[in-house]
Amino acid sequence: xKIVVLVKExxxxxxxxxxxxxxxxxxxxxxxxxxxxxxxxxxxxxxxYADAHEGTDVAVLSLAxxxxxxxxxxxxxxxxxxxxxxxxxxLRGADLGLTAETLAAAIRRGGFDLVITGNLSTDxxxxxxxxxxxxxxxxxxxxxxxxxxISDGAVSGTRPVDAGVQQVSAPLPAVIxxxxxxxxxxxxxxxxxxxAKKKPLEVLTLADLGVAAEDPDAARSIMLSxxxxxxxxxxxxxxxxxxxxxxxAAFLIxxxxx
Numbered sequence: 001x002k003i004v005v006l007v008k009e010x011x012x013x014x015x016x017x018x019x020x021x022x023x024x025x026x027x028x029x030x031x032x033x034x035x036x037x038x039x040x041x042x043x044x045x046x047x048x049y050a051d052a053h054e055g056t057d058v059a060v061l062s063l064a065x066x067x068x069x070x071x072x073x074x075x076x077x078x079x080x081x082x083x084x085x086x087x088x089x090x091l092r093g094a095d096l097g098l099t100a101e102t103l104a105a106a107i108r109r110g111g112f113d114l115v116i117t118g119n120l121s122t123d124x125x126x127x128x129x130x131x132x133x134x135x136x137x138x139x140x141x142x143x144x145x146x147x148x149x150i151s152d153g154a155v156s157g158t159r160p161v162d163a164g165v166q167q168v169s170a171p172l173p174a175v176i177x178x179x180x181x182x183x184x185x186x187x188x189x190x191x192x193x194x195x196a197k198k199k200p201l202e203v204l205t206l207a208d209l210g211v212a213a214e215d216p217d218a219a220r221s222i223m224l225s226x227x228x229x230x231x232x233x234x235x236x237x238x239x240x241x242x243x244x245x246x247x248x249a250a251f252l253i254x255x256x257x258x
Contacts, residue, residue, distance in 0.1 A: 087204070
């Protein structure tokens, strides 16, 4: 079985996260860059299955700017067998449509039985890539899973719904996304770190994948304007002189909160 895991380099959530006010894009140099934790959990799911099933091929795929090699190699150090890094200047600021189209082309190129992704990245927070990939790859998908079971010909799991818990399943090949309810990632050991230096890491461009960034038939979006969030203003203090209730009601009505 071949499992493809999507990992993403994101600004560390414990550091500063800022927008570049000129481009409208995330300022990725404002803090340390790391693999998104939800991507690490997706990789842990694939590696745990591979540990118990000999012959399983776990490959990681990342669409990231130039310089993300060290971040991607961490996934190899954790235990993935190979990695693909899609890097192209034309992907700078890519919207969800172009991102999904590019990832799908790379997945199709390398072949797959199962694609595992996180449900939501900590930078873009789009949450649509798993379903878009399944549509482009023409395979079933199961998203937002809190538990996963992989077998030879199918994948199943559970996800929360308004009425409780829903059991879902899909035949392979398929795309799934997982939530933070899945186990946390393993730490790379020294042996894994050294082995990662020799594992294959392929770098691809849009031309390699046959994807046109300016395809007129595909939806593309651009940032028209961006502004920094204004500093938080001082709050309104109400002094109770016997009419605090009336003042509070007037404040709520004035600010359309009531």
